[in-house]
Amino acid sequence: MTRNPNIVLFSVHKDAMDAAVRAFASDWPEARISNLLDDGLFAWIRETGGVVPEMHDVFRRLTRHMVSRKADGILFTCSAFREVIDTCIKEFDVPILKPNDAMIEQALAAGSRIAVMATVGPTIPSISAEILEMAAARGQKVELLPYVVDDAFDALAGGDAARHDALVAARAREIRHCDVIVLAQFTLSRAVPAVAAVSSIPIFNSPGAAVAKLRTMLKA
Secondary structure (H helix, E strand, O other): OOOOOEEEEEEOOHHHHHHHHHHHHHHOOOOEEEEEEOHHHHHHHHHHOOOOOHHHHHHHHHHHHHHHOOOOEEEEOOHHHHHHHHHHHHHOOOOEEOOOHHHHHHHHHHOOEEEEEEOOOOHHHHHHHHHHHHHHHHOOOOEEEEEEOOOHHHHHHOOOHHHHHHHHHHHHOOOOOOOEEEEOOHHHHHHHHHHHOOOOOOEEEHHHHHHHHHHHHOOO
16 A cells, blocks of 8 residues: 555544544645545434434445545544444445544553543444444443533534533543543544543543554555
């Protein structure tokens, strides 16, 4: 594999896309990045509260488009669509990475009592299923404690990043007796410093871990 592979980032929200772009710029600047953004999918899953069957065909079509554009690897940044991304991984012969796989591997290596933070409700059941599945494959028992941060995502979408980070930090301050905290969306990676300022619990986020994992997958 060339050291300058063509990586396509698929996002359903611009802030998640931006977080992924920053991670590549920092950790793998040689990669050639292109973005596919469909924010209508984000509105759709917020309306439905979770994945519905019609979403599978939409993701198949979009993945087929990315493959046709000669993607060497595809990174999905949308945490709430686990099931549909799994479908694409099975059906397309291109390295495809879900947003949280690499982070979950790191978190499981660090502990078994895991606080899961999200600012979008449907993300919690999606990433919880991912964690439980990966833990079972490792023979590891885990306990998950969900923390949804109300109003934070809308604050970020409205341009108030400081309020977003403050709300996330205030919720993180409530977390006790956990081995790790996972920030279950790409958009949450920007709040790492705010969370670290109020909690001594190890914090894991997706974008940097995903870049390193995809680089390993492509042997670049």
